[in-house]
Amino acid sequence: MITTDICIIGAGPVGLFAVFEAGLLKMRCHLIDALPQVGGQLSEIYPQKPIYDIPGYPAINAQRLVDNLMEQIEPFHPSFTLGERVETLERQADESFVITTNDGTSVHCQVVVIAGGLGCFEPRKPEIQNLEQFEGKGVAYMVKNPEQLRDRRVVLAGGGDSALDWTVFLADVAKEVTLVHRSDSFRGAPDSAEKVFDLAKEGRINLVLQSNITSIHGNGHLQEVSITAKDKSVTSLAADNLIPLFGLTPKLGPIADWGLNIDKSAILVDTTDYSTNVERIYAIGDINSYPGKLKLILCGFHEAALMCQSAFRYVYPNQKLSFKYTTVNGIPTF
Amino acid sequence: MIQFTIEDRDGERQTLEIPEGINLSLMEVLKASDYNILATCGGMALCATCHVQVLEGFDALPPARDAELDMLDTLPDADPDSRLACQLRVDESIEGGVFKIRGEEQ
Ligand SMILES: Cc1cc2nc3c(=O)[nH]c(=O)nc-3n(C[C@H](O)[C@H](O)[C@H](O)COP(=O)(O)OP(=O)(O)OC[C@H]3O[C@@H](n4cnc5c(N)ncnc54)[C@H](O)[C@@H]3O)c2cc1C
Ligand code: FES
Numbered sequence: 311m312i313t314t315d316i317c318i319i320g321a322g323p324v325g326l327f328a329v330f331e332a333g334l335l336k337m338r339c340h341l342i343d344a345l346p347q348v349g350g351q352l353s354e355i356y357p358q359k360p361i362y363d364i365p366g367y368p369a370i371n372a373q374r375l376v377d378n379l380m381e382q383i384e385p386f387h388p389s390f391t392l393g394e395r396v397e398t399l400e401r402q403a404d405e406s407f408v409i410t411t412n413d414g415t416s417v418h419c420q421v422v423v424i425a426g427g428l429g430c431f432e433p434r435k436p437e438i439q440n441l442e443q444f445e446g447k448g449v450a451y452m453v454k455n456p457e458q459l460r461d462r463r464v465v466l467a468g469g470g471d472s473a474l475d476w477t478v479f480l481a482d483v484a485k486e487v488t489l490v491h492r493s494d495s496f497r498g499a500p501d502s503a504e505k506v507f508d509l510a511k512e513g514r515i516n517l518v519l520q521s522n523i524t525s526i527h528g529n530g531h532l533q534e535v536s537i538t539a540k541d542k543s544v545t546s547l548a549a550d551n552l553i554p555l556f557g558l559t560p561k562l563g564p565i566a567d568w569g570l571n572i573d574k575s576a577i578l579v580d581t582t583d584y585s586t587n588v589e590r591i592y593a594i595g596d597i598n599s600y601p602g603k604l605k606l607i608l609c610g611f612h613e614a615a616l617m618c619q620s621a622f623r624y625v626y627p628n629q630k631l632s633f634k635y636t637t638v639n640g641i642p643t644f
Numbered sequence: 645m646i647q648f649t650i651e652d653r654d655g656e657r658q659t660l661e662i663p664e665g666i667n668l669s670l671m672e673v674l675k676a677s678d679y680n681i682l683a684t685c686g687g688m689a690l691c692a693t694c695h696v697q698v699l700e701g702f703d704a705l706p707p708a709r710d711a712e713l714d715m716l717d718t719l720p721d722a723d724p725d726s727r728l729a730c731q732l733r734v735d736e737s738i739e740g741g742v743f744k745i746r747g748e749e750q
Contacts, residue, residue, distance in 0.1 A: 355690050428684060434748070436720035470718035493724075497710070497717040556720040559693070559748055560684065575750045 312389065314340040315625045317409050317419035319396045319565070322350020324595030324610030325425035326379040331618040333386030334636060337625045338644065340417050341388055342409070344395040344430040344563075349376035351596075354431055354558065363608060375607075385643040391415050395430050397564045405590065405624075421621045424577060424586075424593040425610070428560035436467060436554050438526055448532025449552045453480075461485045463548055465535050467523050468555035469493060474502035476555065481514050488516040488547060490523055490537055526552060565597075573599055583620030584613045590624055592617045646734060651699065651744040652679065662734050670696070670738065671730035674745070681747050687730035689715050693747040694729040695722065701741030705732060721746065 316332050318325045321343035329339045347353050352361075352372035360369040367375075394411035399422065401407060410416045433451030435441060441449060453459065453476055463486040466473055474496060477489045489506065496503035510517035520540040527534045535549050562575045571578040571587045576599035579585060584592050594617050595610035603609070622631045645661045652658075662673060671683050671694040682693035689711040698705065702725045708716070712731045716722045726746065732738060 355685060356688070359688075429750075434718075434720055467720070468718065470714075492722070493717065497714040554720065557692075557718040559691070562750060 311408070312340055312391070312415070312417040314338050314389070314417060314419050316340075316421045316423055316621060317342065317407070317417045318423045318425055319343075319409070320350060320425035320427055320595070320597070321345075321348040321390065321392070322425060322427045322595060323352055323375065323379060323607050324427075324614055325350070325423070326376070326383060327611050328423055328425060328594060328614040328617065329383040329386055329388045330379075331615045332621070333383065333388075333644075334642070335618055335622050335625075335631065336642065336644070337421075337618065337622065339386070339388045340391070340419070342391045342394060342396050342411060342415075342417070344393070344432075346393040348380065348390070348392070349373065350427050352376050361607070363606065365608070385641055387644060391417070395563065399568055399591075407590065420590065420624045422591045423617060423621070424565060424591065424597055425595045425614075426562075426565055426593075427596040429562040429565070429575070429597070430560065431558040432561050432563070433554070434556040434559050436523065436556065438523060440526065441554075444526055444528060444532050444552070447530065448528060448550060449526070449554075451554060453553060456480065456483050459484050459551060462550040464488070464551045464553065465490060465523070465547065465549045466553045466555060467491070469496050470555065470557060471499055471502060472557075473555040474499070474506050476553065477515060478502060478505045478509065481509050486516070487514075488518060488549070490518045490521055492520065492522050494519045523552070523554075576603075582616070584617045585620060590621075592621060646736065646739050648701075648738050648740065649742040650674065650677075650679065651742065653745055653749070657742075664735070666734055668734050669730045670694075670732040670734055670743065671728070673734050674729055679745060680749055681729070681745060682750060683730060685730075689728055689731055692716070692719055692728060695719060695745075695747040696727055696729045696732075697723055697744040697746050698725045698727055699742040699744050701738065702727075704739075704741070705737050 315337040316339045318341045321341045332339050357373040394413045397412050398410045406420050408418050464484040465488045467490045469491040480487045509515045521537045523535050524538040525536040536546050538544050577593040579593050579598045581600045584594050594613040596605045649659045684693050685691035692715050712728050
């Protein structure tokens with residue numbers, strides 16, 4: 311079990327900056343994020359866009375801001391669990407919490423900070439009736455370990471960059487690769503699209519255009535996919551693995567079941583310290599709501615600072631906190 | 645006035661009337677009219693949560709630009725008559741159109 315002072319759910323910009331504010335008060339943080347990388351919306355949705363409203367930066371590229379935040383919190387050595395989604399929260403006899411992820415990682419902490427933004431980024435799923443029944447049994451929405459696909463018959467679906475990239479990569483790994491796409495052209499990087507067309511010409515992959523996967527079959531494990539073409543003709547294809555790659559979309563997820571006051575997918579907080587209705591649980595950044603709330607990085611940063619002043623009393627119940635500017639002592643590390 | 649019809653996820657239709665010369669996208673008008681659409685990216689053609697299917701009046705719309713087509717291509721359920729509402733201006737090109745809301749809900 312991981313032990314820390316504050317467990318932060320969400321490693322977006324606001325979760326990351328909370329580590330800095332906590333560190334100044336000598337509180338340790340562990341961050342958990344469902345995405346395989348830190349940065350939240352900035353890294354997932356708009357890494358290359360400039361942001362114009364971060365004080366002191368007339369313009370800063372989103373990924374650069376994330377990189378800078380990582381550098382800024384480095385002295386406090388936060389620990390991370392990435393690629394896992396927080397599922398449950400259990401109150402202990404001494405009022406502390408144990409948080410558990412979908413992969414079974416557990417974290418013991420005094421304070422929980424929900425910096426979950428718009429929620430967990432989850433894969434967009436195609437409308438195939440019994441898709442969920444085959445999840446983990448041949449159907450997956452990302453390629454975690456390509457070696458597991460060695461010598462298997464793999465069907466990919468989608469027309470974006472990741473569908474193209476994985477098709478090219480898996481052509482050398484899998485026994486058979488089929489890419490199914492609903493249109494007859496690809497809008498992804500022209501270079502990858504060209505590679506896919508070349509591989510198809512060489513007969514190293516099957517390219518099924520203007521078609522959708524409409525049903526899947528198998529006995530306990532995926533065995534076959536049915537593909538419907540634009541002209542409504544249906545063909546069946548033997549397959550061991552199906553990987554639909556249609557990007558990610560945020561969903562509030564398990565946080566909705568934790569007994570917090572929620573309004574329109576946002577957690578209601580007290581603006582004196584961004585605490586929720588449950589003691590020792592705070593919510594900062596895009597995930598919270600209060601009169602006048604603005605979903606801006608800047609506002610999340612401010613909320614992180616106030617939250618830490620309040621959380622201190624749970625981590626150091628016997629100490630009194632007196633406010634000091636960071637410039638007085640520099641950055642005290644652990 | 646510009647008139648067009650919105651069909652929500654339950655198939656219910658409503659005609660909206662918007663003054664001409666208003667500099668808004670269809671996504672902004674839908675949000676302002678309390679339709680349940682996320683529009684996570686605020687209109688940057690980056691999230692596709694403002695996906696609409698154009699049931700009538702598709703040909704009158706200005707063609708989609710690269711960013712919109714790129715995004716639509718990543719959707720599992722886009723059709724040839726799909727558009728992103730944030731990329732459509734509310735002007736005479738959408739007059740008389742019928743738009744079905746298709747983007748995901750929270
Ligand atoms: C296209 C676009 C442009 C923008 N431009 C600006 C701008 O110019 N200026 C500005 O200030 N803001 C801008 N924003 C808004 C800004 O990105 C958000 O305000 C900011 O990302 C909020 O940060 P956050 O840390 O609260 O949440 P997020 O960035 O959403 O991060 C939350 C993280 O929590 C994780 N998470 C959620 N639930 C769980 C769970 N149960 N388990 C594990 N992990 C979980 C998610 O995976 C995610 O990584 C823009 C947003 C978009 C989409
Ligand atoms: S609002 Fe995000 S794509 Fe239209």
